[in-house]
Amino acid sequence: MNERRRGATEKPVADPARITELIASIAAINDTPADQGITRIGFTPSEKRAHKQFSDWLCDIGLTVRSDEVGNTIAEKVGLQSLPAIGTGSHLDSVPGGGRFDGIAGVVAAVHVAELLVRHEIPHRHPLRFVAFVCEEGARFGQACVGSKAAGGHWSYEALQGIRDSNGISIADAIQRSGGCPSDVVRAIWQKSDWAAFLELHVEQGGQLEESGVDIGLVDLISGSTRFELVLEGVASHTGSTPMHLRADALTAAAQVILLAEGIANDGRHRGTRVTVGKVDVHPGSITTIPGRVSLWVDVRDIDSGRQRLIADEIVRQARAVCDARRVALTPRLLSDASPVVLPAWLRDVTTTAADQRGRSYRVMYSGASHDSQMVAAVAPAAMIFVPSRGGLSHVPEEWTSANEIARGVEVLLDSIMALDKLGESGDCSV
Numbered sequence: 382m383n384e385r386r387r388g389a390t391e392k393p394v395a396d397p398a399r400i401t402e403l404i405a406s407i408a409a410i411n412d413t414p415a416d417q418g419i420t421r422i423g424f425t426p427s428e429k430r431a432h433k434q435f436s437d438w439l440c441d442i443g444l445t446v447r448s449d450e451v452g453n454t455i456a457e458k459v460g461l462q463s464l465p466a467i468g469t470g471s472h473l474d475s476v477p478g479g480g481r482f483d484g485i486a487g488v489v490a491a492v493h494v495a496e497l498l499v500r501h502e503i504p505h506r507h508p509l510r511f512v513a514f515v516c517e518e519g520a521r522f523g524q525a526c527v528g529s530k531a532a533g534g535h536w537s538y539e540a541l542q543g544i545r546d547s548n549g550i551s552i553a554d555a556i557q558r559s560g561g562c563p564s565d566v567v568r569a570i571w572q573k574s575d576w577a578a579f580l581e582l583h584v585e586q587g588g589q590l591e592e593s594g595v596d597i598g599l600v601d602l603i604s605g606s607t608r609f610e611l612v613l614e615g616v617a618s619h620t621g622s623t624p625m626h627l628r629a630d631a632l633t634a635a636a637q638v639i640l641l642a643e644g645i646a647n648d649g650r651h652r653g654t655r656v657t658v659g660k661v662d663v664h665p666g667s668i669t670t671i672p673g674r675v676s677l678w679v680d681v682r683d684i685d686s687g688r689q690r691l692i693a694d695e696i697v698r699q700a701r702a703v704c705d706a707r708r709v710a711l712t713p714r715l716l717s718d719a720s721p722v723v724l725p726a727w728l729r730d731v732t733t734t735a736a737d738q739r740g741r742s743y744r745v746m747y748s749g750a751s752h753d754s755q756m757v758a759a760v761a762p763a764a765m766i767f768v769p770s771r772g773g774l775s776h777v778p779e780e781w782t783s784a785n786e787i788a789r790g791v792e793v794l795l796d797s798i799m800a801l802d803k804l805g806e807s808g809d810c811s812v
């Protein structure tokens with residue numbers, strides 16, 4: 382733990398045992414049996430308990446902690462000067478049956494950075510903020526990054542009222558029920574003048590770092606996503622007495638739509654596009670009834686915003702042709718639309734220097750997943766530090782990153798924050 386590394390200067394060393402303990406404490410807050418992964422959905426009591434745990438950790442080491450209007454938890458360590466803040470953090474919710482690291486690694490990294498700063502009595506000029514965002518996963522509302530969208534100023538109260546989960550509960554209701562104040566969502570917006578930078582550590586959720594044996598990924602671009610529901614309505618009827626040529630089977634039409642969506646993503650012109658139909662509802666869902674209605678949830682991800690929207694339109698256009706030919710009605714409904722975001726090069730340079738000085742290998746890469754930093758980037762310069770994901774797996778119980786790998790990321794995160802804190806110290810430039 383206290384080992385010195387060759388080439389490293391005298392710097393605080395992250396503690397993998399403590400990281401393991403922090404991760405395990407959050408993983409214990411789980412709505413599914415442990416062998417079925419982690420389920421901690423946004424705006425549920427479990428997510429709230431995880432935020433309470435985060436808050437307790439930071440209160441215990443003397444930080445001031447508050448909740449904003451949507452339920453994001455923000456802890457502050459006061460700086461020596463009156464300057465804009467440097468922040469770090471991520472999210473504590475999960476997908477259903479997900480893993481223990483997505484989001485959590487970044488929150489745990491934030492807690493551990495705070496612990497190291499306190500333990501080593503490291504002075505800093507800027508206020509430092511440690512953030513746990515609510516409801517980052519799109520699992521409940523089809524909307525990613527609910528909490529960080531509030532920080533980034535992307536929500537109105539009306540928009541929060543207009544988006545519902547499968548039980549008809551709107552985001553606004555969900556925030557209210559968990560103790561927030563959605564009608565005041567604009568008060569959760571981060572003021573640009575109040576933030577110098579925000580850095581997020583996250584698991585890669587892909588296999589590039591592991592495959593290449595590289596310690597750290599530094600993100601230059603975060604993919605955008607367009608998500609929509611396609612409702613296909615045919616005619617439900619008896620499977621025995623309805624001849625094949627007289628059917629309007631919504632599920633066979635849906636099957637064709639799923640394959641055409643995959644085909645569009647695989648088209649050579651669309652390098653790097655990812656299209657997924659991750660959820661299908663079939664009504665009435667009986668083996669002896671022709672499916673009369675099917676809902677498909679489609680997720681289009683891209684690093685090119687124009688192509689992302691063109692492909693979403695193309696899927697709907699081709700789906701309509703399929704449905705027309707099968708006498709099935711098609712109704713598309715947009716769920717969310719977020720553009721890819723380019724992260725500032727100057728801030729990535731700070732993180733690459735930090736990785737270099739710790740003797741860590743790194744590569745610059747884009748993120749295929751959405752992240753809170755994508756939303757925060759509208760109000761604060763943002764950077765992301767990736768650590769390897771075993772087998773590239775994420776959003777599944779098998780998701781895994783070792784405590785040593787997270788510790789390396791924590792050290793790069795800490796050093797980046799301290800380097801940012803020193804920028805402009807001599808008055809030559811300021812953050």
Ligand code: GLV
Nearest residue numbers: 518519525750751
């Ligand atoms: C967030 O986890 C995403 O779906 O990209």
Ligand code: MN
Nearest residue numbers: 483484517752
């Ligand atoms: Mn995440």
Ligand code: MN
Nearest residue numbers: 476483518776
């Ligand atoms: Mn996720």
